Amino acid sequence: xxxxxxxxxxxxxxxxxxxxxxxxxxxxxxxxxxxxxxxxxxxxxxxxxxxxxxxxxxxxxxxxxxxxxxxxxxxxxxxxxxxxxxxxxxxxxxxxxxxxxxxxxxxxxxxxxxxxxxxxxxxxxxxxxxxxxxxxxxxxxxxxxxxxxxxxxxxxxxxxxxxxxxxxxxxxxxxxxxxxxxxxxxxxxxxxxxxxxxxxxxxxxxxxxxxxxxxxxxxxxxxxxxx
Amino acid sequence: xxxxxxxxxxxxxxxxxxxxxxxxxxxxxxxxxxxxxxxxxxxxxxxxxxxxxxxxxxxxxxxxxxxxxxxxxxxxxxxxxxxxxxxxxxxxxxxxxxxxxxxxxxxxxxxxxxxxxxxxxxxxxxxxxxxxxxxxxxxxxxxxxxxxxxxxxxxxxxxxxxxxxxxxxxxxxxxxxxxxxxxxxxxxxxxxxxxxxxxxxxxxxxxxxxxxxxxxxxxxxxxxxxxxxxxxxxxxxxxxxxxxxxxxxxxxxxxxxxxxxxxxxxxxxxxxxxxxxxxxxxxxxxxxxxxxxxxxxxxxxxxxxxxxxxxxxxxxxxxxxxxxxxxxxxxxxxxxxxxxxxxxxxxxxxxxxxxxxxxxxxxxxxxxxxxxxxxxxxxxxxxxxxxxxxxxxxxxxxxxxxxxxxxxxx
Ligand SMILES: Nc1ncnc2c1ncn2[C@@H]1O[C@H](COP(=O)(O)OP(=O)(O)O)[C@@H](O)[C@H]1O
Ligand SMILES: [Mg+2]
Numbered sequence: 001x002x003x004x005x006x007x008x009x010x011x012x013x014x015x016x017x018x019x020x021x022x023x024x025x026x027x028x029x030x031x032x033x034x035x036x037x038x039x040x041x042x043x044x045x046x047x048x049x050x051x052x053x054x055x056x057x058x059x060x061x062x063x064x065x066x067x068x069x070x071x072x073x074x075x076x077x078x079x080x081x082x083x084x085x086x087x088x089x090x091x092x093x094x095x096x097x098x099x100x101x102x103x104x105x106x107x108x109x110x111x112x113x114x115x116x117x118x119x120x121x122x123x124x125x126x127x128x129x130x131x132x133x134x135x136x137x138x139x140x141x142x143x144x145x146x147x148x149x150x151x152x153x154x155x156x157x158x159x160x161x162x163x164x165x166x167x168x169x170x171x172x173x174x175x176x177x178x179x180x181x182x183x184x185x186x187x188x189x190x191x192x193x194x195x196x197x198x199x200x201x202x203x204x205x206x207x208x209x210x211x212x213x214x215x216x217x218x219x220x221x222x223x224x225x226x227x
Numbered sequence: 228x229x230x231x232x233x234x235x236x237x238x239x240x241x242x243x244x245x246x247x248x249x250x251x252x253x254x255x256x257x258x259x260x261x262x263x264x265x266x267x268x269x270x271x272x273x274x275x276x277x278x279x280x281x282x283x284x285x286x287x288x289x290x291x292x293x294x295x296x297x298x299x300x301x302x303x304x305x306x307x308x309x310x311x312x313x314x315x316x317x318x319x320x321x322x323x324x325x326x327x328x329x330x331x332x333x334x335x336x337x338x339x340x341x342x343x344x345x346x347x348x349x350x351x352x353x354x355x356x357x358x359x360x361x362x363x364x365x366x367x368x369x370x371x372x373x374x375x376x377x378x379x380x381x382x383x384x385x386x387x388x389x390x391x392x393x394x395x396x397x398x399x400x401x402x403x404x405x406x407x408x409x410x411x412x413x414x415x416x417x418x419x420x421x422x423x424x425x426x427x428x429x430x431x432x433x434x435x436x437x438x439x440x441x442x443x444x445x446x447x448x449x450x451x452x453x454x455x456x457x458x459x460x461x462x463x464x465x466x467x468x469x470x471x472x473x474x475x476x477x478x479x480x481x482x483x484x485x486x487x488x489x490x491x492x493x494x495x496x497x498x499x500x501x502x503x504x505x506x507x508x509x510x511x512x513x514x515x516x517x518x519x520x521x522x523x524x525x526x527x528x529x530x531x532x533x534x535x536x537x538x539x540x541x542x543x544x545x546x547x548x549x550x551x552x553x554x555x556x557x558x559x560x561x562x563x564x565x566x567x568x569x570x571x572x573x574x575x576x577x578x579x580x581x582x583x584x585x586x587x588x589x590x591x592x593x594x595x596x597x598x599x600x601x602x603x604x605x606x607x608x609x610x611x612x613x614x615x616x617x618x619x620x621x622x623x624x625x626x627x628x629x630x631x632x633x634x635x636x637x
Binding site: 056059068070071073076079082085086088093095101114115116119158162170 | 237239241242243244245246247248250251254255258263544545547548549553554555558632635636
């Protein structure tokens with residue numbers, strides 16, 4: 001897969017049009033290859049999240065084509081997009097989005113709820129995922145009693161439990177102190193080493209420096225920075 | 228076309244359409260409900276009350292209904308009294324030939340004539356002074372006595388011979404006998420210088436309690452006394468004992484049998500049918516109960532709907548996350564609907580239990596035999612679930628329209 005692009009944007013554009021148009025993402029060509037660790041930086045409001053959401057199939061472009069694995073899914077129906085989101089992509093957000101009153105394990109299981117596994121199997125896989133990021137001992141703990149770093153690692157476990165090919169992170173360390181940031185970055189790097197394609201939006205230069213490819217967004221225009 | 232295309236695309240991408248199994252749907256709904264018991268309780272309260280009202284009012288009405296028929300005086304329920312509409316009606320209807328016709332009716336156990344006269348002073352001796360008591364002079368033939376069924380403490384009842392010979396014999400209620408100092412039979416008591424030989428003393432009657440203050444003599448004896456009195460001071464009756472359940476029917480037939488020329492000049496007084504009585508008690512309570520339950524369930528539906536709508540805002544992030552991990556809008560819809568339905572069901576079940584408890588409690592308190600219809604409890608639970616389902620529609624529709632992007636960027 002490394003020869004052909006895994007994710008391929010062609011002339012993709014996102015315009016918000018309520019009253020006067022906002023060009024959140026100007027026509028963009030972008031290839032992301034399997035095994036890439038892409039970081040996306042830019043000022044607040046520059047369009048980083050817009051780009052990530054389109055890549056992650058959480059949002060639809062207003063123009064252009066988007067191919068995943070050689071198939072155009074920009075205009076595909078919700079069934080296809082939902083299936084890809086759930087089974088090929090994983091998501092980590094700044095504010096964790098853990099469901100309250102559910103244990104760490106239950107939160108990880110939730111990531112697989114709409115997939116092919118039955119409840120027993122989901123539980124086993126969730127436990128493995130927690131083990132992989134070193135949180136086995138917190139399996140039955142209530143996330144409200146955990147540090148931000150631990151919560152974010154649970155969110156990562158939830159995202160990777162389905163064995164996705166791409167992990168999308170929007171400001172994953174935005175709410176974390178430097179120690180917890182370092183922990184999360186370690187986990188991401190390890191996952192990347194194991195073959196996962198990682199796309200991280202951040203405005204932290206240190207977090208951005210970890211990637212193998214660096215993109216920067218300014219006023220909806222995406223530019224690749226050469227190292 | 229789209230479907231086949233989808234299948235090809237899905238296969239090429241190596242993914243399967245997201246699904247939510249029934250067990251998982253129920254489990255998710257249950258976790259959401261059980262995970263937030265406070266919210267769930269407040270939400271379901273309306274359904275709990277509605278179901279409780281339904282089960283307890285219906286239960287209590289059945290209990291009461293049974294109580295009414297159980298306590299219904301079985302003797303009174305088999306007693307029919309026939310009277311003339313006015314004193315001018317000729318007394319032929321009390322003749323033995325007419326009574327014979329009446330007795331031949333199916334359901335008549337006994338039927339006899341009674342005539343009640345003035346109240347008189349009854350004395351132990353013919354002379355002035357001595358013990359006196361006041362009693363109504365009542366003539367009853369042996370059949371009428373069968374209907375009245377005096378319980379004798381001593382002596383015997385007048386029989387056909389006494390009746391035919393117009394023998395001057397009397398039955399005394401115990402209270403009057405005590406007043407007069409009569410302890411045994413064979414002694415005489417006097418009314419207007421006329422001696423009556425006491426042949427029996429009774430302390431209780433099954434029917435016609437007014438007999439307890441009467442001096443009972445053979446019908447013909449009283450009849451002879453009545454000749455000297457104006458007709459409107461004489462009460463003429465035919466007493467009938469019917470088979471259980473036949474009172475209403477005999478009540479309709481008796482005037483016809485006793486006075487075929489003009490049955491409308493007689494009036495039969497039959498006790499209300501215990502079944503009718505019970506139905507009318509139950510019917511009234513049932514209407515009230517249904518009204519109450521419908522109001523409570525409507526409030527329950529609105530309260531579930533409101534609480535679910537309000538909780539959507541708090542759960543936007545959760546819903547966005549479910550979409551991100553693959554849930555289709557229909558899954559979000561199904562889950563929210565599942566939650567309100569389970570809440571409604573649980574509320575209905577809890578309410579049914581509560582209602583049954585109230586019924587049993589109130590019954591035990593009053594010493595009644597509680598009657599609880601399982602069907603009503605099941606119905607209440609089902610209606611609770613339906614209320615939850617209906618209540619969930621609007622919030623579930625709202626929730627399925629939540630866009631994952633908007634939900635996750637908070
Ligand atoms: N739902 C929306 N409606 C209108 N404008 C939006 C919406 N979401 C984002 N935008 C605008 O698009 C631009 C890019 O937003 P975003 O991608 O969230 O920026 P970043 O993540 O880089 O901070 C901003 O100007 C923002 O105001
Ligand atoms: Mg952003």
